[in-house]
Amino acid sequence: MDALLLARWQFGITSVYHFLFVPLTLGLSVLVAIMETIYVRTGDETYKNMARFWGRLFLINFAMGVVTGIVQEFHFGMNWSEYSRFVGDIFGAPLAVEALAAFFLESTFLGLWLFGWDKLPKTLHAACIWLVAFGTNLSAFWILVANSFMQEPVGYVLRNGRAEMTDFFALLTNPHVLYQFPHTVLAGFVTAAFFVMGISAYHLLRQSQLEPFRRSFRLALIMGVISSLLVAAVGHFQGQYLVSAQPMKMAAAEALWESAAPAPLALAALVDERTQTNTFEIKIPALASFLAYNSFQGEVKGLKDLQAAAEASYGPGSYIPPVAPVFWSFRLMVVAGLWLILLSLYSLYLWRRRRLEEKPLVLKALLWSIPVPYLANTAGWLMAEIGRYPWIVYGLQRVEAAVSPGVSAAAILTTLVAFTLLYGVLAVADVYLLAKYARQGVETTPATRMLDNSGEVSLWI
Amino acid sequence: MDLTVLWFILVAVLFAGFFFLEGFDYGVGILLPFLGKSDGERRAIINSIGPFWDGNEVWMLTAGGAMFAAFPHWYATLFSGFYLALFLILVALILRGVAFEFRSKDERRTWRNFWDWMLFLGSLLPALLWGVAMANLIRGVPIDARMQYAGSFFDLLSPYTLLGGLTSLLLFTLQGALFLALKTGDELPQRARQAGLKIGTGTVAALLLLLIMSYRETDIFTRMVPGIAAWGALVALLLAWWLLSSRSYGGAFILNGLAILLGTAALFGGLFPRVMVSSLNPQWSLTIYQASSSPYTLKVMTIVAFTLVPVVLLYQGWTYWVFRQRVKARDLEY
Numbered sequence: 001m002d003a004l005l006l007a008r009w010q011f012g013i014t015s016v017y018h019f020l021f022v023p024l025t026l027g028l029s030v031l032v033a034i035m036e037t038i039y040v041r042t043g044d045e046t047y048k049n050m051a052r053f054w055g056r057l058f059l060i061n062f063a064m065g066v067v068t069g070i071v072q073e074f075h076f077g078m079n080w081s082e083y084s085r086f087v088g089d090i091f092g093a094p095l096a097v098e099a100l101a102a103f104f105l106e107s108t109f110l111g112l113w114l115f116g117w118d119k120l121p122k123t124l125h126a127a128c129i130w131l132v133a134f135g136t137n138l139s140a141f142w143i144l145v146a147n148s149f150m151q152e153p154v155g156y157v158l159r160n161g162r163a164e165m166t167d168f169f170a171l172l173t174n175p176h177v178l179y180q181f182p183h184t185v186l187a188g189f190v191t192a193a194f195f196v197m198g199i200s201a202y203h204l205l206r207q208s209q210l211e212p213f214r215r216s217f218r219l220a221l222i223m224g225v226i227s228s229l230l231v232a233a234v235g236h237f238q239g240q241y242l243v244s245a246q247p248m249k250m251a252a253a254e255a256l257w258e259s260a261a262p263a264p265l266a267l268a269a270l271v272d273e274r275t276q277t278n279t280f281e282i283k284i285p286a287l288a289s290f291l292a293y294n295s296f297q298g299e300v301k302g303l304k305d306l307q308a309a310a311e312a313s314y315g316p317g318s319y320i321p322p323v324a325p326v327f328w329s330f331r332l333m334v335v336a337g338l339w340l341i342l343l344s345l346y347s348l349y350l351w352r353r354r355r356l357e358e359k360p361l362v363l364k365a366l367l368w369s370i371p372v373p374y375l376a377n378t379a380g381w382l383m384a385e386i387g388r389y390p391w392i393v394y395g396l397q398r399v400e401a402a403v404s405p406g407v408s409a410a411a412i413l414t415t416l417v418a419f420t421l422l423y424g425v426l427a428v429a430d431v432y433l434l435a436k437y438a439r440q441g442v443e444t445t446p447a448t449r450m451l452d453n454s455g456e457v458s459l460w461i
Numbered sequence: 462m463d464l465t466v467l468w469f470i471l472v473a474v475l476f477a478g479f480f481f482l483e484g485f486d487y488g489v490g491i492l493l494p495f496l497g498k499s500d501g502e503r504r505a506i507i508n509s510i511g512p513f514w515d516g517n518e519v520w521m522l523t524a525g526g527a528m529f530a531a532f533p534h535w536y537a538t539l540f541s542g543f544y545l546a547l548f549l550i551l552v553a554l555i556l557r558g559v560a561f562e563f564r565s566k567d568e569r570r571t572w573r574n575f576w577d578w579m580l581f582l583g584s585l586l587p588a589l590l591w592g593v594a595m596a597n598l599i600r601g602v603p604i605d606a607r608m609q610y611a612g613s614f615f616d617l618l619s620p621y622t623l624l625g626g627l628t629s630l631l632l633f634t635l636q637g638a639l640f641l642a643l644k645t646g647d648e649l650p651q652r653a654r655q656a657g658l659k660i661g662t663g664t665v666a667a668l669l670l671l672l673i674m675s676y677r678e679t680d681i682f683t684r685m686v687p688g689i690a691a692w693g694a695l696v697a698l699l700l701a702w703w704l705l706s707s708r709s710y711g712g713a714f715i716l717n718g719l720a721i722l723l724g725t726a727a728l729f730g731g732l733f734p735r736v737m738v739s740s741l742n743p744q745w746s747l748t749i750y751q752a753s754s755s756p757y758t759l760k761v762m763t764i765v766a767f768t769l770v771p772v773v774l775l776y777q778g779w780t781y782w783v784f785r786q787r788v789k790a791r792d793l794e795y
Contacts, residue, residue: 063562067555077540088533096526111512404541
């Protein structure tokens with residue numbers, strides 16, 4: 001395998017893995033902050049215990065997000081040095097601001113929150129977790145500003161053999177990020193809401209610690225209903241926007257080879273990328289046009305026409321991304337999203353009629369739906385990033401021009417294998433701890449019990 | 462001042478802040494298994510840096526981010542060139558970061574021992590490797606005419622650069638011992654002092670040898686300021702050792718911290734105005750001017766940095782004030 005392919009796999013694996021931990025951080029920090037705020041305002045200790053319980057799970061998850069995030073920052077220079085040279089003038093700035101404005105904030109105030117329960121006044125302590133929540137969501141904004149430049153370059157000029165920034169404000173108001181940021185953050189809220197609902201459902205099923213988990217469920221339910229509806233709405237407008245901004249990505253997402261007016265929507269398709277056809281399709285007439293333009297008329301460009309247009313502007317070469325992965329990850333995301341909307345609405349209905357706890361099947365569905373937002377998040381990113389191919393910076397730099405020329409395939413293979421193994425082992429430890437603490441529940445407070453073994457501890461096991 | 466020069470200084474300051482702050486928390490991680498005789502003591506040692514280590518690590522991320530934003534070619538050449546060294550640092554930092562959170566969340570002895578061991582290793586490797594990397598920066602590495610690193614991982618390892626790694630490892634470990642002497646209670650400060658005195662002797666020897674070898678291996682002493690800073694670091698270190706032996710922990714911590722800062726100043730001062738020194742041909746060395754971002758980007762980043770850095774310093778400083786008390790094993794909750 002060549003260095004380029006290995007570098008792409010490495011970036012894909014480490015990024016997808018990193019983003020397993022990020023969304024929960026975005027949403028759960030807000031939920032914990034809300035719980036603690038209620039505690040501060042009412043003095044009700046149950047909310048304090050809830051904040052501590054969910055805060056513990058937050059931390060186990062946060063640690064993984066932090067350490068895998070460091071890899072992301074180093075990656076650009078290590079594996080993608082020519083990319084870094086080409087866009088560093090623009091791309092480096094949001095990364096640096098992210099560290100300066102957001103990472104310092106979240107890490108410092110998380111330390112204060114964690115160790116400051118007895119050292120800070122109540123209100124100040126609650127303010128700390130709000131700052132953590134603000135910091136994590138702010139960091140999402142900056143990294144998405146960087147990502148949006150790769151999707152839709154703005155505020156730059158090509159000079160000195162690279163892209164140079166001409167308008168910082170244009171980067172911040174990139175239309176791409178104005179859709180992507182709310183979509184991502186809301187997806188994080190959905191993830192956290194279903195995480196809290198799922199674990200609460202587990203305790204409601206077992207009839208254990210009903211009070212804190214009813215309250216947790218209620219807060220998460222409100223967040224889940226609102227954010228799962230909003231994330232779909234934003235996603236819809238984002239899709240409409242992408243039809244004009246990144247038509248190739250959307251055509252691949254629909255596996256639409258030929259331009260059509262009006263264009264049908266394929267619910268399922270067997271894509272044959274070699275012959276550039278779908279050997280089998282289930283489609284609904286004109287629905288793709290409707291989704292794109294809110295009207296049953298209107299032409300949606302197909303992959304073949306877009307390829308011809310791209311060749312006309314950028315010269316010979318293939319400009320079509322891998323169609324089947326984009327097509328199927330889009331569908332996976334949408335189906336997962338619809339399932340979450342239905343489940344949260346139905347739960348709301350039962351909750352309002354006080355019948356949720358009589359429905360073990362629904363509670364079980366909620367528990368088993370904890371992974372569903374993760375599937376949707378991953379699928380969404382796969383669609384966004386694979387759909388960008390063959391460009392690393394849309395229209396400006398192709399992936400093969402971006403990889404580090406001095407790093408051998410053997411070196412990348414070594415690190416790829418090592419990261420994958422390490423990440424695999426850590427995932428097991430992480431899930432083990434999350435499950436252990438989730439099961440224990442709210443009431444058992446001491447997080448750390450000392451081992452009574454003075455003089456017996458040895459480093460070498 | 463020329464913004465390019467300003468940003469070189471800012472990157473140096475960020476690295477100095479990183480070495481100063483994370484230096485002691487690497488040191489604490491390295492000393493953990495040797496100074497903590499019981500589970501409670503180990504928890505106390507970890508909790509002494511518990512609220513700080515993550516914030517300290519952000520200094521490294523910010524230094525990297527600032528390098529990327531202000532000197533993209535420096536970032537690209539350095540990170541792709543020092544590939545496996547940085548990979549090892551990453552693995553170490555991953556294990557270290559999760560060890561902090563995972564360690565006490567299970568009561569099995571093997572579990573806790575395993576993560577203590579990971580904390581040790583995860584602190585030791587970066588403390589060593591950052592020194593190796595910095596020594597390579599001033600000694601020069603094979604950089605070709607196209608700004609690419611043309612060597613292998615093993616070209617980064619020479620007696621001089623390994624001595625650089627050993628020196629940073631010892632400096633940081635000493636700083637960790639001094640921090641523990643200041644911040645823990647019961648018997649731990651005494652034990653930390655004993656360890657610090659032994660490590661200090663080795664640190665003085667290593668730094669002295671490193672300075673002497675630097676005359677032959679590098680050109681950083683051709684200018685006066687880096688030379689003064691480098692020898693000043695040794696003087697500060699000797700004073701720190703003397704203060705430790707007379708049980709003045711606060712002063713010793715500050716002076717050894719000063720030694721770390723002066724050492725970093727000597728490094729970057731000697732490097733200036735280059736950012737990567739080519740051992741193949743001096744003409745191929747990268748300077749701040751070839752490596753830098755456009756004037757516009759530097760201007761934007763300057764405004765951002767001068768707005769945010771003071772705020773960060775304020776709230777990070779406040780954290781140290783909030784947790785100014787000594788950490789003792791018997792009153793641990795978390």
